[in-house]
Amino acid sequence: MLTVYGDIKSGNCYKVKLVLSLLGIPHHWHDMDILQGDTQDDWYLQKHPFGKIPLIETANGQILSESNAIMGYLAENSALIPNDPFDKAKMYQWMFFEQYSHEPYIAVARFIQYYLGMPEDRLDEYKAIHKKGYKALDLMELTLKNSAFLVGEQFTLADIALFAYTHVAHQGGFDLKNYPSIKQWLTNVEQQSGFVGMIA
Structure with missing residues (x-):
């Protein structure tokens, strides 16, 4: 059986x-407990x-790290990855965006405020x-x-990647009240069959 090593509090x-x-x-x-x-x-x-x-560690002992790479491996040949080449590229575009332009700020702010208690x-850094x-x-x-999702009307890995830290952005001091489309998108993701919460 597949084994996953992870901290449930980590996006x-x-x-x-x-x-x-x-x-x-x-x-x-x-x-695992990072702290x-x-x-x-x-x-x-x-x-x-x-x-x-x-x-993750497969049944035959293969090891794979990096969250987005793991998601791609797990979701191969599923509806979470578009068949259309351009839509698939757009999915990857958002996943790269998540790693380089979203997670370093949304997630780090959450870590500083929620886990470290805003050390002086x-x-x-927090303000920047x-x-x-x-x-x-x-x-x-x-x-x-x-659109309902990041790649048009299809729910993809891009939505999962960006949902992870966006839905807890408030724990890093981000106020989503002026982002009605994001709030609706969060609801759209939560309504997917098989959805489970972070701490569930």
Whole structure:
């Protein structure tokens, strides 16, 4: 059986958890606690020398890391990946956007505020990343004004990737009251068959 190593509070791990649930893939979830240093234990570093999560281990011992790569592997030949080449490229465009223009700001702000309790030595960083985080939300709002999901009307891995940290953006101090299209999109994602919450 597939084994998943992840922290249920992590947005990147939640992406994998959500894909597994949506597709009904049997697996064993091995819970890790980042803040307790579980990813630095010797046994885990033998699997992943960088000590990062999420990580999956297949039944025959193959190891795969990086949340978006794991999602792509799990969702191969499913409806979560468009058949049309251009739509598939748009899905990947949003997934790269999530990693480089969204997660570094939305997720890091959440970590500073929600997990670290806003330490004084990170206040300047927090303020700076807020501006960039809102810029990412602005682009999502502009796109979602015209479609139910990020790649038109098809629910894809792009939506899962960006849902993970957007739905808890408030924990990083981001106010979504001026983003009605994003709020509707969050509801659209939550209504998908097989949806499961982050902490469920």
